[in-house]
Amino acid sequence: xxxxxLTFRARLRQIxxxxxxxxxxxxxxxxxVLIIASVLAVLVESVSTIRAHYRFWLxxxxxxxxxAFTVEYLLRxxxxxxxxxxxxxxxxxxxxxxxxxxxxxxxIPGAQSLLVIRALRLLRVFRVLxxxxxxxxxxxxxxxxxxxxxxxxxxxxxxLIVVLVVGSLMYLIEGEQHGFTSIPVSIYWxxxxxxxxxxxxxxxxTPLGKILASAIMIxxxxxxxxxTGIVSVELAGTRRRExxxxxxxxxxxxxxxxxxxxxxxxGSRL
Numbered sequence: 001x002x003x004x005x006l007t008f009r010a011r012l013r014q015i016x017x018x019x020x021x022x023x024x025x026x027x028x029x030x031x032x033v034l035i036i037a038s039v040l041a042v043l044v045e046s047v048s049t050i051r052a053h054y055r056f057w058l059x060x061x062x063x064x065x066x067x068a069f070t071v072e073y074l075l076r077x078x079x080x081x082x083x084x085x086x087x088x089x090x091x092x093x094x095x096x097x098x099x100x101x102x103x104x105x106x107x108i109p110g111a112q113s114l115l116v117i118r119a120l121r122l123l124r125v126f127r128v129l130x131x132x133x134x135x136x137x138x139x140x141x142x143x144x145x146x147x148x149x150x151x152x153x154x155x156x157x158x159x160l161i162v163v164l165v166v167g168s169l170m171y172l173i174e175g176e177q178h179g180f181t182s183i184p185v186s187i188y189w190x191x192x193x194x195x196x197x198x199x200x201x202x203x204x205x206t207p208l209g210k211i212l213a214s215a216i217m218i219x220x221x222x223x224x225x226x227x228t229g230i231v232s233v234e235l236a237g238t239r240r241r242e243x244x245x246x247x248x249x250x251x252x253x254x255x256x257x258x259x260x261x262x263x264x265x266x267g268s269r270l
Contacts, residue, residue, distance in 0.1 A: 013079035013249060016072075031072070035098075038065040066102040073099060085251040085266045144235040151230045159194075159223060166190040166216055170209060178205045194220040 018024040038061075045051050045058045073095045077083040086092045167187030174180040179202045180189065189202045193216050204213045248263035248270060262269055 009079055010249075012075065016076055016079055034065055034068060038062070038069075041065070062102060066099050069095070069099045080251055081249055081268060082251055082266055089251055089265070141235065144231055147237075148230045148234040152227055155226055155230065162219075163187055163190045163194065166194075166212065170204065170212060173206060173209045173212065174204050178209070179203070190216060193217060194223060196220050196224070 014021060015023045015027050041058055041061055045055070045062075051058070076092075076095065077086060080086045087096065164187060167190040168183055170189065171180050171183045171186040174186075180186045185202070192199050193213060196217070204210050248266065248268055251263060251266040251268065260270060
């Protein structure tokens with residue numbers, strides 16, 4: 001009996017997590033169709049005229065999809081050897097968030113609008129289409145972002161100081177009579193100007209204020225380029241490694257190194 005149970009789990013895991021078999025590919029394609037349909041239903045339900053005529057059917061369809069996703073989520077937990085590890089993974093959290101809003105809507109009216117989170121599950125399309133090279137690029141970009149995180153934090157700290165100083169100066173130069181009613185409002189103007197958004201709801205009127213604004217505008221172009229340069233340097237230095245679409249039996253993660261014998265996420269043997 002135990003042998004049959006393990007065989008059944010292995011086959012179920014191959015269908016749910018794998019894409020190398022027709023059954024696995026068909027399962028993921030069907031899942032994509034359900035996700036797209038559920039997201040479209042949420043978007044359509046937000047239209048008042050449609051909601052007034054088809055509210056019952058839309059809600060019934062929403063519950064039907066939610067029950068299907070709940071069963072699918074429980075099956076995913078059943079398939080892997082370490083359910084908690086999968087539940088804490090990126091896709092595990094997204095899968096859970098995809099079903100919670102409907103149940104929360106029973107206690108909190110309107111919570112079903114959060115079902116658009118289900119659109120994030122469409123990220124599985126990379127696995128369905130077996131675009132491993134895109135998964136590799138995404139992993140590489142994530143590594144570059146993590147490597148440059150400290151530099152970007154320091155850079156944002158410097159930008160924050162500049163914004164505080166410029167906002168305070170503009171408050172002193174222009175004053176309340178020209179729309180800079182407080183330092184926070186002036187800081188808001190500095191952020192809008194430095195990021196080259198330029199709403200135009202507040203504008204300096206004095207010559208000195210216009211000179212300071214011009215300097216901030218020029219500085220803004222350089223500031224926008226700095227984070228891009230930081231990430232680009234880290235991205236260029238990231239070592240590219242070939243990956244294969246093997247699925248971990250422990251947590252369901254894929255994209256492991258070619259010579260890997262254990263999962264890099266949970267440590268299970270591949």
